Amino acid sequence: MRDILNSITKWWEADETFGLATVVRTFSSAPREPGASMAVSAEGEVVGSVSGGCVEGAVYELAGEVSASGQPVLRRYGISDDDAFAVGLTCGGIIDIFVEPASRERFAHLGDIADAVAQEIPVAVATIIEGPGEIGARRLIWEDQRASGTLGAGDRLDQAVDDDARGMLAQGLTGVRRYGPDGERRREELAVFVQSFAPAPRMLVFGAIDFAAAVARVGKFLGYRVTVCDARPVFATASRFPDADEVVTDWPHRYLSGITTDDRTVICVLTHDPKFDVPLLEVALRRPAAYIGAMGSRRTHDDRLARLREAGMTDAELARLRSPVGLDLGARTPEETAVAIAAELIQLRWGGSGHPLTTTSGRIHHGRQSADGHASDTPGNGLASDVLDPAELPGERTA
Secondary structure, three states: OHHHHHHHHHHHHOOOOEEEEEEEEEEOOOOOOOOOEEEEOOOOOEEEOOOOOOOHHHHHHHHHHHHHHOOOEEEEEOEOOOOOOOOOEOOOOEEEEEEEEEOOOOOOOHHHHHHHHHOOOOEEEEEEEEOOOOOOOEEEEEOOOOEEEOOOOOHHHHHHHHHHHHHHHHHOOOEEEEEOOOOOOOOOOEEEEEEEEOOOOEEEEEOOOHHHHHHHHHHHHOOOEEEEEEOOOOOOOHHHOOOOOEEEEOOHHHHHHOOOOOOOOEEEEOOOOHHHHHHHHHHHOOOOOOEEEEOOOHHHHHHHHHHHHHOOOOHHHHOOEEOOOOOOOOOOOHHHHHHHHHHHHHHHHHOOOOOOHHHOOOOOOOOOEOOOOOEOOOOOOOOOOOOOOOOOOOOEEEO
16 A cells, blocks of 8 residues: 555545555465555546556446445455456456545544654554454554554454564564454454555665666665665765665765664675675674675675685675675676666565576466575465465455
């Protein structure tokens, strides 16, 4: 929902009623992740996407119906049949979409969500989408033990969801959790969709060179908050890096030592100068990060490894380093190199092979890679997938 938040907040502030459709579960080769949303205004204006085109028309019509009736609907879309006009996913996946009427009255917390996102304050939004509870009941959960709203089934359900939502928020996860009516974790009558609104992951680009400008541009395109850092003030200027969120003039290792990184942080070392690279990588390889890549030739890489070993780094620490940086695409220009780096980031994130799809078989979309390098069965949320027959026909559940 983050990508359509500005648009729907304007409708909400104008006290309009609109239909809001959100992907809450995906199975197999689904085109969009849980959390992807589409909204339809009272005048028929549409923003966002839930399937990349496969079922947009059907969801558009359903959003209008739900907006008029005031009754939320949880609908499943599966594989389309041989009828050219059948509604379904040609990719072979299955998605569950929760469609609800939204307005200042029905979605009172939308303004709070928009404020939290604007201020980069992590917040999780829990919504009952199926079961014996109040369908559409919503609760906001922050990291600092605050919460707002209730799921309407007593304190025990709220407390159970709060605990799970904070854990999901800490990892940036979005997905469905199941409970008993009173929050029992060993029962599953009640389905609660938890959507995490965490600040964008960081990309730290070290070395104010032309390659860094291209990497900053593609990093911003992929949704990262991009920082470019270089010790040379004549090169580290905002005008040279218009796509970066910030440009820092400082010694790279000193800057990195003074900030916090996490398991989503991407670190790109592009200076290929030992006086910058070695002390910087000593810091980087000993702290949390999703990706640490360093640019340079194979000779530069071998020399860099030797210097890092002399500095006392272990083989286990050095194994985290991706160098030379990027996938083997034959890249030469700064822009091509940035694409190669982006390709490696995507490949590591989702567990793809890096081979042309024409030479592979099986599913195209992979589950998100876990910390141990294994793929999850549920794209985008890191939670275990429900087990379904891929041939299952689309179903519908209403409140």
